[in-house]
Amino acid sequence: QSVLTQAPSASGTPGQRVTISCSGSRSNIGNNYVYWYQQLPGTAPKLLIYSNNQRPSGVPDRFSGSKSGTSASLAISGLRSEDETDYYCATWDDSLSGPVFGGGTKLTVL
């Protein structure tokens, strides 16, 4: 059981905009920045969004993040076939004094 809650799956067609949500509590998302990772099969997670809505260099602007209260969202616009993979949200948990993750959302591009 992950500390942060994500829907296990999401889907969209090429060119569409999809949103992946992540919910937590005041001790984690409510008090801290949210991060999003993209994990391709058999590889390590790659940082996609940091500090709620910032993109590391090299990440396309099709990816965007937002946070409101104890929830956060990752939006992917102009969906492409290569976006089909797993996405994880993460943040710091003040009670744990450590990072916590969502259960992951598997994105399918139909």
Added chain:
Amino acid sequence: QVQLQESGPGLVKPSETLSLTCTVSGDSISSSYWSWIRQPPGKALEWTGYISYSGNTNYHPSLKSRVTILAYTSTNQFSLKLTSVTAADTAVYYCARLNCVGDCHLDYWGPGTLVTVSS
């Protein structure tokens, strides 16, 4: 560019100790926080613990009695030891840098190493 690489046995017997090492390049062990994260097959990421640049550690409560993370400044490595392993400890183990400039987050990750617990 910060790079991390995990190394260690891929197979551990039940009740024995899992030992992994992470070799860091592009940054000094003495200047940041370093963490271990694991991912059971087909499941989500789980934080295991971290060690600070000053040697302080923090472990996930569910593993606290079995886990030890140490840092070796002379070789720029840090390690993970997990005792009394069971099949539930089978996972891909990742080492990562915990960047705590401002807010804490995992920015650089190793490629991961699969550890299977089986007799």
